[in-house]
Amino acid sequence: MDQNNTLPMTAGNAYNENCHQQTLIMEGSLPLFDDINLGSNLTIVDYGCSQGRNSIAMMQRVLNRMAPSSTASLVFEDLPSNEFASLIRLLPELSASNPTLKIYPSLIPRSFYEPVIAPATVDIGFTSSTIHWLKRMPLLKPPTETVSEYYAKRTCRNAPEAEENFREFLTLRGQEIKSGGYFIIACFGSFTEEEITRYKDALILRHRILFQAAEKLANEGKLPLKAMEKINVPIYDRSEEEFRSGIEELKDTWVMEEYYRKMIPHPAYDKYLKACELEDADENSKTEAAKAYAGALIDWLVAVMGDMIKNWWRESGVEDDKVDEIYQELLVVAKDLLWKEGPGGAEIPLMYTRLRRA
Numbered sequence: 001m002d003q004n005n006t007l008p009m010t011a012g013n014a015y016n017e018n019c020h021q022q023t024l025i026m027e028g029s030l031p032l033f034d035d036i037n038l039g040s041n042l043t044i045v046d047y048g049c050s051q052g053r054n055s056i057a058m059m060q061r062v063l064n065r066m067a068p069s070s071t072a073s074l075v076f077e078d079l080p081s082n083e084f085a086s087l088i089r090l091l092p093e094l095s096a097s098n099p100t101l102k103i104y105p106s107l108i109p110r111s112f113y114e115p116v117i118a119p120a121t122v123d124i125g126f127t128s129s130t131i132h133w134l135k136r137m138p139l140l141k142p143p144t145e146t147v148s149e150y151y152a153k154r155t156c157r158n159a160p161e162a163e164e165n166f167r168e169f170l171t172l173r174g175q176e177i178k179s180g181g182y183f184i185i186a187c188f189g190s191f192t193e194e195e196i197t198r199y200k201d202a203l204i205l206r207h208r209i210l211f212q213a214a215e216k217l218a219n220e221g222k223l224p225l226k227a228m229e230k231i232n233v234p235i236y237d238r239s240e241e242e243f244r245s246g247i248e249e250l251k252d253t254w255v256m257e258e259y260y261r262k263m264i265p266h267p268a269y270d271k272y273l274k275a276c277e278l279e280d281a282d283e284n285s286k287t288e289a290a291k292a293y294a295g296a297l298i299d300w301l302v303a304v305m306g307d308m309i310k311n312w313w314r315e316s317g318v319e320d321d322k323v324d325e326i327y328q329e330l331l332v333v334a335k336d337l338l339w340k341e342g343p344g345g346a347e348i349p350l351m352y353t354r355l356r357r358a
């Protein structure tokens with residue numbers, strides 16, 4: 001594990017257009033802002049802002065509570081490979097809807113596993129749907145393992161790296177956030193045994209299906225084996241215990257003021273249920289609704305991973321002019337596999353906390 005993760009979300013505004021579940025995740029954190037005294041000169045940093053849709057909504061919620069004539073420095077941070085151009089297009093909205101405030105946006109293209117802003121300058125730090133991304137690329141799938149086997153072992157393999165990354169992340173933010181300042185975190189969690197039986201492991205299921213689709217294409221000779229084996233999505237979903245003990249370890253720096261855990265569904269699930277409940281819904285229309293739902297979940301996933309997959313394929317020797325054609329076939333196969341396996345309720349466990357800098 002020596003290569004850093006530099007993988008961005010899918011470009012062309014694709015993330016912004018398909019991040020509805022992350023919107024619900026971000027919204028789940030908003031009550032944590034509501035009783036913070038914002039003052040008249042606030043610096044807020046969103047660590048891992050992506051293409052900005054959810055980041056801007058969070059910032060707007062904070063600006064709504066600021067007194068007229070206050071100054072707000074809004075800092076948007078993400079990897080240098082992030083498509084900041086989509087975010088930049090959203091910035092005028094913020095200034096237009098807050099004419100009485102003095103707003104200073106800035107962008108920081110740097111990994112959050114490095115220092116990103118001057119020490120003790122931040123009043124509120126925020127991060128949502130981000131810190132399950134690891135600093136380095138994990139082990140490639142060994143040719144001797146199937147996709148299912150690789151996924152079964154992935155959690156154990158990535159755990160030590162995730163523990164170290166969380167420590168580093170919290171330590172760095174502890175240097176940047178002022179004493180008395182806040183850090184609000186929404187972090188993907190892992191499913192408990194009981195939740196797996198109730199909900200299925202929605203997130204792992206979606207990832208596994210996508211790569212099983214690639215495995216199918218490779219077995220049919222449509223994708224080089226090498227391209228399929230490059231399954232190294234650099235993520236780790238922490239257990240509640242890992243999350244809480246990671247914070248507890250730094251108790252001289254961080255005081256946990258609030259904590260809760262919530263299951264956050266994908267909005268397409270509601271749409272699917274409603275379609276099935278219609279009075280005239282027959283088996284055919286229910287099947288169509290289930291297919292549309294499975295499709296929405298795969299579209300959600302490739303808004304995060306699509307460019308990453310295509311880049312791996314190019315690096316593995318797939319010719320440029322073949323990449324898009326194979327990719328379209330991958331999506332069709334993955335949607336079909338997910339529909340057949342049954343995507344369940346698509347809930348993801350989220351851990352929310354508000355930390356106070358000691």
Ligand SMILES: C[S@@+](CC[C@H](N)C(=O)[O-])C[C@H]1O[C@@H](n2cnc3c(N)ncnc32)[C@H](O)[C@@H]1O
Pocket residue numbers: 007008009019022023026047048049050051054055077078079082110111112113127128129130133134135304
């Ligand atoms: C699923 S998106 C979440 C984006 C946004 N916070 C939201 O709620 O919609 C994850 C983001 O984390 C960013 N990310 C992953 N690793 C990172 C790192 N080491 N440094 C900075 N950003 C990172 C990705 O580039 C991506 O934009």
